[in-house]
Amino acid sequence: MSTAAETKRAKSIEAFLDVAALRRDFPILTQTVHGHPLVYLDNAASAQKPRTVIEAEERAYAEYYSNIHRGVHSLSMKATDAYEAARVKAQRFVGAASVKETILTSGTTAGINLVAQTYGRRNVGPGDEVLITGLEHHSNIVPWQMLCEEKGAKLRVAPLDQEGQVVMEQFERLLSPRTKIVAVAHVSNALGTVNPVRRMAELAHAKGAIILVDGAQAAPHLAVDVKALDVDFYVLSAHKIYGPSGVGVLYGRQALLEAMPPWQGGGDMILSVTFEKTTYNELPYKFEAGTPNIAGVIGFGAALDYVTAIGLDRIAAHEHGLLTHATRRL
Helix, strand or coil: CCHHHHHHHHHHHHCCCCHHHHHHCCHHHHCEECCEECCCCCCCCCCCCCHHHHHHHHHHHHHHCCCCCCCCCHHHHHHHHHHHHHHHHHHHHHCCCCHHHEEEECCHHHHHHHHHHHHHHHHCCCCCEEEEECCCCHHHCHHHHHHHHHHCCEEEEECECCCCCECHHHHHHHCCCCEEEEEEECECCCCCCECCHHHHHHHHHHCCCEEEEECCCCCCCCCCCHHHHCCCEEEEEHHHHCCCCCCEEEEECHHHHHHCCCCCCCHHHEEEECCCCEEECCCCHHHCCCCCCHHHHHHHHHHHHHHHHHCHHHHHHHHHHHHHHHHHHC
16 A cells, blocks of 8 residues: 555544544653653553543542532532532433432442342342353453352353354343343453344343343443443443543443342441431432542543543544554554
C-alpha cells in the first residue's frame, strides 16, 4: 500500500475523533516512557482517567467531603446530592427504569457476587443448574462455582467455535427446566466477541431462568439499554469507563431486587434497628451497606459525563476504524 494511501486511511480513522485533543484530556499521557510518548494499551484491564474525573474526585475531598445520607449539615447534604446525581447518571447510562434498579457497588465482581449470594442462594438448590459460556472472565465463573458447590447444583459451560463465538445451538441445548441462572459476558475481555445477549435472554426466559450479563467490557464501547436487552441483571465497573476504581453498578429488575435479601448488614441498608429486629431500607439502599466510595462515585459521574459528551457511537466507529486499519496492515 502506498504512503499516500496510508496517510489518507489514517486521516479517515482520525476523523471519527480528535485523537490529539483527547490525549490532552489525560494527564498521564503527557509523559514519555523509554523515550517515546506514552501509548497505553491495557484498557481491558483498567482505563486511564481524564482530567475532569481527577478534578471531580479532588473537589469532593477538598471542598465538601462528608458521609452521605445521614447528616443534616451542609457538607453532608452537598456530598449526598453529588453522590445521588451520579446514581441518576448511571441509571440513564444503562437505561434502567428507576434509580431503585441502580445499585452502586465496588465493581463488576461485587455485583456478580451479590446476585450469586442473594438471588442464587434463595433460588438454586440440589440438582439445579447455572449456565455460563467459555468466554467468561473468572469473576463470572468462580462465584457460580462457589454457589453450585454450596447448593449441590451443576455448572454448565456453553462451548465456543473456532472463531471465538458461542455455539448458540449448544447454548440452547444446555438450557433446561433445571437451569435457574444464566450468566454471560456482553463482550469478551480476551477476544472482543460480542454475545447476542437479547437472544440469550429470550432463550433463558423461555426455560424460566433469569439472566445476568457481565457488562464490564461492553460499557466503555457500546450503548447499553437493559430494557431493550431484556436482561434481569447487568453489572459494570467504573474503572473500565475512565472512572475511579472501587466503584461499579448493578442493575436489577425492581421486582427481583425487592424479593432478594440483603447481602451485607450495616450502614445505609438499615431503616431501623433494635436488638430484637432490624427493618431493611428501601431500594436501592438495601444493598448498599457501610460507607461507600463517596468521592469515587462522584468521579464516576464525571466519567459518564465525559464519555456521553464524546458519544459512544463515535467511540465505537473510531475503534472499528482502528481495527479495520490494523487488520489490513497485518
